[in-house]
Amino acid sequence: MVMKKDIDELPKNTANYTALTPLWFLERAAKVHPNRKSLIHGSCHYTWHQTYQRCCRFASALSNYSIGLGNTVAVIAPNVPALYEAHFGVPMAGSVLNTVNIRLNASTVAFLIDHCTASVVIVDQEFFLLAEEALKICSKKTNTFKPPILIVIGDENCDPNAHRYALSKGAINYEDFLQSGDPEYDWKPPEDEWQSIALGYTSGTTSSPKGVVLHHRGAYLMSLSAALMWGMNEGAVFLWTLPMFHCNGWCYIWTLAALFGTSICLRQVSAKAVYEAIDKYKVTHFCAAPVVLNSIMNAPAEDTILPLPHIVHVNTGGAPPPPSLLSGMSQLGFRITHQYGLSETFGPSVYCAWKPEWDSLPPESKARLHARQGVRYIGLEHLEVVNTKTMQPVPSDGKTIGEIVMRGNVVMKGYLKNPKANEETFANGWFHSGDLAVKHEDGYIEIKDRSKDIIISGGxxxxxxxxxxxxxxxxxxxxxxxxxxxxxxxxxxxxxxxxxxxxxxxxxxxxxxxxxxxxxxxxxxxxxxxxxxxxxxxxxxxxxxxxxxxxxxxxxxxxxxxxxxx
Amino acid sequence: MVMKKDIDELPKNTANYTALTPLWFLERAAKVHPNRKSLIHGSCHYTWHQTYQRCCRFASALSNYSIGLGNTVAVIAPNVPALYEAHFGVPMAGSVLNTVNIRLNASTVAFLIDHCTASVVIVDQEFFLLAEEALKICSKKTNTFKPPILIVIGDENCDPNAHRYALSKGAINYEDFLQSGDPEYDWKPPEDEWQSIALGYTSGTTSSPKGVVLHHRGAYLMSLSAALMWGMNEGAVFLWTLPMFHCNGWCYIWTLAALFGTSICLRQVSAKAVYEAIDKYKVTHFCAAPVVLNSIMNAPAEDTILPLPHIVHVNTGGAPPPPSLLSGMSQLGFRITHQYGLSETFGPSVYCAWKPEWDSLPPESKARLHARQGVRYIGLEHLEVVNTKTMQPVPSDGKTIGEIVMRGNVVMKGYLKNPKANEETFANGWFHSGDLAVKHEDGYIEIKDRSKDIIISGGxxxxxxxxxxxxxxxxxxxxxxxxxxxxxxxxxxxxxxxxxxxxxxxxxxxxxxxxxxxxxxxxxxxxxxxxxxxxxxxxxxxxxxxxxxxxxxxxxxxxxxxxxxx
CATH class of the missing domain: 3.30.300.30 (ANL, C-terminal domain)
Structure with a gap:
């Protein structure tokens, strides 16, 4: 037993231990491939060197406003470069990023801003009125409400009046904000990798929105897991059909920096725009909910560029894709990966790992196998379907329904200021997904419903x-x-x-x-x-x-x- | 600042935090692809289900002998399945694996066994006499020496007398040892990811060998880093030309479980055997020192299968590959990645990231760029070349020589029972590699020599x-x-x-x-x-x-x- 003692005598030091954080990915991308394209948004092209400098400026500008550890920065924007940059700039200053769903109404946005006590609100010019109204609601609600610093993102492709209006109302121009920061800002990784990096609110269909708090450690691990799950390699070209505000773009924002990949931004998603981007930028990967895929599959011929000039990998989730969609898309040349996850698990954390031996099956069997949610990502250490009363795993019979529960390093810290919800969601040492599923003989899980979506008819x-x-x-x-x-x-x-x-x-x-x-x-x-x-x-x-x-x-x-x- | 407090109120729990360890990779491989090939050694083929069960038995058998946390298990073996299995079986029991270089002489092996107080020695039948002699030296040296449990690995392709001899000397047959264990053994991940997983001794050309202690956290992170560096995807077929005992096969043992890849074992490396394996098993990846590549490149035509039937990725390091080798191998159809690292950094942690814009350069320029060690792996957070007196980075001029220093999560815990060496190696908060290099304008480093190999002529x-x-x-x-x-x-x-x-x-x-x-x-x-x-x-x-x-x-x-x- 000498060994144990000796090994305990080798503690962590600054040379062999540092917090896991995806911020390193950006710094590395700028060092290794400074001239490679990081982001493309219309006529606006950035390299990794530029993106790194812009993010350093971002963090520096925030710290000039004394925004740092303990502060929240909310961003209300579609898939534009500023939202990408916020995913690095905000945590580089030590703060927490709250990405706001742009489809929410003003009173919900007001609830969010108030609940997370946002110190800064960065809003795209298209959504300035929404932010303005939300802030009005906030000030009316409490006397103690401290108005956040308001920053507006301009876009030369959009109505210049909207931008001018925002500036006239005292909002700071995003580009001026960046210019005020130092491109050589000496950012620091978090002292503790458990520090929060992002906050996203669930849609809250049945109650008030819940604030899902994510940590640096999980963001690092999920970014790498997501790349490995997809066989996504260096230099991937990723089309942003998935909103970045939706669970931090399933962490692919950070993954792309890890892989020196290129982000193609899309302010508005349409089948035509997707096909155009595939053609123009040689897009290799994108993510989309089945309903978006439906519109891609059923697009009028003149909007498509079929047959595809190269293989395009598509990651779909949010709802189980119907078999007809899976086989249809694959016939068009898309390689679909079906996966499943929640904001609480840093996005998808379960996927239908494809087996070569399935290739030779008839299309219906393939689609049936493919429609299952599958097995865990490498970053998720436990995935189980349990009887909710006994917490025992259900049999692997493909029939017995139980709740999907998870454990692992890509599970959230918890819900912000919501001890009751945390108690429920982490009951019995598991994260409870609220989704109902069966477990098949081969261990793959298949969702049958959300707990609340199940229909109980005659028992x-x-x-x-x-x-x-x-x-x-x-x-x-x-x-x-x-x-x-x-x-x-x-x-x-x-x-x-x-x-x-x-x-x-x-x-x-x-x-x-x-x-x-x-x-x-x-x-x-x-x-x-x-x-x-x-x-x-x-x-x-x-x-x-x-x-x-x-x-x-x-x-x-x-x-x-x-x-x-x- | 409400946020900071709220976020501190969301502590780690069993659902959202578990130790990082590569042991999860094996359990996952067995669940997701139970029937896929894990290891091939001659006529012996294993699936991931079988490998998982064998490793569970391994851990269970160890714990039956009360071997667990705090114990060291030494293995003296070439690239055979038992050595692969030890990389999971030993840490699954909570113990530390010491892989012993089979080329060492008996007195050095005796030094190692004594220094790490090995509780178990597992030895391949070919090296039984070496182990026997080493143990004799140990018993003579001290009266308090407690002989370890001795286990011998048989191999039907080798001399049966050697195996019989070992058994006659009281060694336990490895397969019997496994059989005594429970295939359903309920192994536990380490409580702390800083726990030691492996111990490897440096060659010690100038002093006594130093025991490099590696942690579970680093093994997990390097396994994934190594896959990403190489663009190595699911189902890779890996040929074991690199000894597994050499820095845990640069962590690729664990990487392969993460990727559900197949290991092709080779008891003895020859150019002919390498070409045969490429042909027979469709090998996609292997690692080799430049001298091994030299023999592959200069093999007689009848031993080769050129032109290669498919692309084979080769990871080379240990010494800078000369330009002529780089261009020669690439002409034969091998895709060479040049990388650099040390046992102290879990194997290679720096690589010459290739840039597409270099493709069109003349061969000599390509070789010159390629011969540089390059940039950091994703798991290494800091790589610098510093003036050893001032600890300041050298200018990026490709001329000024300094020492390579590193910081990050893939740096060892330290040297076992060697405070003096630890003090030196971790001086000023950096890990000191002892290698001398320059930094080029593009940030890529290039080794000029080991500190001790530099020749000082007329100043x-x-x-x-x-x-x-x-x-x-x-x-x-x-x-x-x-x-x-x-x-x-x-x-x-x-x-x-x-x-x-x-x-x-x-x-x-x-x-x-x-x-x-x-x-x-x-x-x-x-x-x-x-x-x-x-x-x-x-x-x-x-x-x-x-x-x-x-x-x-x-x-x-x-x-x-x-x-x-x-």
Missing amino acids: ENISSVEIESTLYSHHAILEASVVARPDEKWGESPCAFVTLKPRVDSSNEKCLVEDILSFCKAKMSSYMVPKSVVFGPLPKTATGKIQKNLLRAKAKEMGSAKMSKL | ENISSVEIESTLYSHHAILEASVVARPDEKWGESPCAFVTLKPRVDSSNEKCLVEDILSFCKAKMSSYMVPKSVVFGPLPKTATGKIQKNLLRAKAKEMGSAKMSKL
């Missing part, structure tokens, strides 16, 4: 996801979402909200509903067949997630289902 | 590496090593030891020496031209490094150089 648990998956394979359906509708007889029954494909004849709605229902009857147990089918566009969040809470409210308004048709 | 510092590099470009020279020889007039002068290529006519030695010297004179300042040239084979370490200390002794024996020829 039976019905997975809304399973019904949706069937609906997506119907030839006329572009998008589908199924929620519980109050039911006189069964308590709840499935209600399907459906968007039809552009060229579908919907003149005889009744006939179409019957066709869809008989299609469902042929494919599922009768108690699972929707009792109601509603046509129309589906409400979505900023990240393209269908807002089931709104549909649920709509289903409730419709009153109890009495018959098997509308 | 001028002469880089032995520079002279060697020139010698390697001479048509008749296979290998070259230059050391200081005492010199009457200049104090020291360069003495070249040279091995000729197989088909070179060496009948007129004098004429050849003159040809080499005039070749040197045309390419370097006259004070750098070797004063002596000696032909013959070069002494090498187990890892293929040329043993300059032996050559230096030989040069000393030759007496003072008096003339400009032998």
Whole structure:
């Protein structure tokens, strides 16, 4: 046992230990590949040297305003360079970055700014009115509210009046703010890697938004995990279809600095813009929710550049992609990886690891395997599906539903100022995802529903996801979402909200509903067949997630289902 | 400043924090790809499920012998599966793995076993006599010496008598040892990621060997860094030409589990065996010292399979590869990455990151750029070349020589039971490499020599590496090593030891020496031209490094150089 003592006599020192933080990635990119492209936004191109200098200026300018450790900086912006830069500039000053969803209304933004006591608000000119209104609400709410420093990001591609207006209201021009900082600013890594790096609010469909606090350690580890999961190598060209404000762009902002990759910014996502960027910049990777992929797959021929000139890797999640989408995209030349995660796990942390032996299976089997969420990323040390009462793992039978729970270094610190939520979410030493899944024989997990999305009909648990998956394979359906509708007889029954494909004849709605229902009857147990089918566009969040809470409210308004048709 | 307080109120818990350790990689590989090949050794093939079970048995069997936290397990073996398994089995039991260089003599092995107080010695049957003799020396040295548990690894491809002999001497058969363990052993990650995982002794050419102690945290981070540096993706097929006992195979043992890659073991390395493995197993990656690459490049045609059927990535280091080797290998279809590191930095931690813009340069310029050691791995946070007196960085002029110093998470804990060496090596808060280098304008470093290899002639510092590099470009020279020889007039002068290529006519030695010297004179300042040239084979370490200390002794024996020829 001499060894133990000897080894304890070798403590950490400044030469062999430093905090893990993704900030190192940027400094290294600037040193190794100073002239390689870091960011492209329209006609604006930056190199890693420039990005590093801009981020140093950012941190320096913040510290000139005495913003540092303990302060929060909120950013309200679409996928523009300033939001990318904030992911380095803010933590380089020791502060915490709060990325705000640009689709939120003013009162929610006000709640966020107040809740995280933002010392600085940086807002894109397109969203200045939103910020202005939110700040008004904040000042009205409490007398003690201290207005944050307000900075506006201009964009030469946008309305110059909006920018001028913001400046006239006293906002600091973002570029002037940067210019006031020192490009050689001597930033320091955090003293402790457990220090917070970012704060993001969950959409809060059922309660007040919860502030997910992420740490430097996890951001470092997830950045590398995400690259390894995807086989993403040096020099990747990444298209920003995924909002950077959505869980820090699943940490890919930091990954790209680690890989000396290039970010292609997109203020607004459209199928046409995606195809254009693939063509022009040789995009190798992008992330998108299934609904975005749907629009890419169903884009009019003149907007596409099919067949693709090179392989494009697509990471999709947020909702299980229906089999028809998976096979369709792969036929077009996209390589889809299906993954799953939450803001609380630094973005996706589970993925459907593909096995070469699956390549030779028939398309339906492939799609079925591919639609599963899968196995853990390398940064997540434990992934389990448990019986919520006993906390014991469910059997690997592909049938027994339990809750997905996780443990590992890519789990958040907790929710900000919310001890009750923290107690619940970390109960029994696990992070509780709130998602329900089964575990297959090969250990891959498959989500059946969010806890709150499950439909309980006559005592039976019905997975809304399973019904949706069937609906997506119907030839006329572009998008589908199924929620519980109050039911006189069964308590709840499935209600399907459906968007039809552009060229579908919907003149005889009744006939179409019957066709869809008989299609469902042929494919599922009768108690699972929707009792109601509603046509129309589906409400979505900023990240393209269908807002089931709104549909649920709509289903409730419709009153109890009495018959098997509308 | 509310934020700081709130964030401090979110402490680590079992759901969001666990020790970083490469042990997770193995458990994950077995879960995700249980049937994929993990190791191939002759006719012996293992899957990840099997490797995981064997490692669990290994740890369980150790703990049955009460071997756990605080114990050291020494392994003396070439690249066989047992040595791979020890890298997981030993730390899964909480113990520290000491990999022993198989080329050491018995008295050095005895020093190691005694110094690290090994509780268990696992030895390959081919090296049993070595272990036996070493243990005898240990028992004679001290009365208190407690003989370790002795385990022998059998190999059906080797002499059965050697195995039988070991068993007759009371050694436990490795396979029986494994069988005694539980394949479902409930191993635990270390409580603290600073816990030691491995111990390796430096070759100790000038003093007693020093025990480099590595930690779980660094092993985890280097495993991932090494994959990212190389663009090594899932399913890589790795040929073990590099000894696993050499700094834990530069952490690639653990990397391969992280990537679900396949290890091809080689008991003995030869050019023929390398080409055969590339052909048979579709090897994608291997590591080798320049001297090994030399033999691959100069192999007789009948031993090769050129042109290569697919790209093979080669990671080389240990000594700067001469330009002629770099260009030669690349013409054969090998993609060479040049890197540099030390046992103290978990193996290579610096690499010559290639820039696409260099592709179009003439071959000599490419080779010149490629021969530089380069920039830091992602896991190493600081790399600098400093003036050893002032500790200030040298200018980036490609001329000023300083010492390479490092800081970061892939630096060792320290040397075992050697406070004096630790004080020196960690002086001024840096890890001191003992290597001398310059820093180029683009920030890439280039080694000029080991501190002790520099030749001081008439007050001028002469880089032995520079002279060697020139010698390697001479048509008749296979290998070259230059050391200081005492010199009457200049104090020291360069003495070249040279091995000729197989088909070179060496009948007129004098004429050849003159040809080499005039070749040197045309390419370097006259004070750098070797004063002596000696032909013959070069002494090498187990890892293929040329043993300059032996050559230096030989040069000393030759007496003072008096003339400009032998």
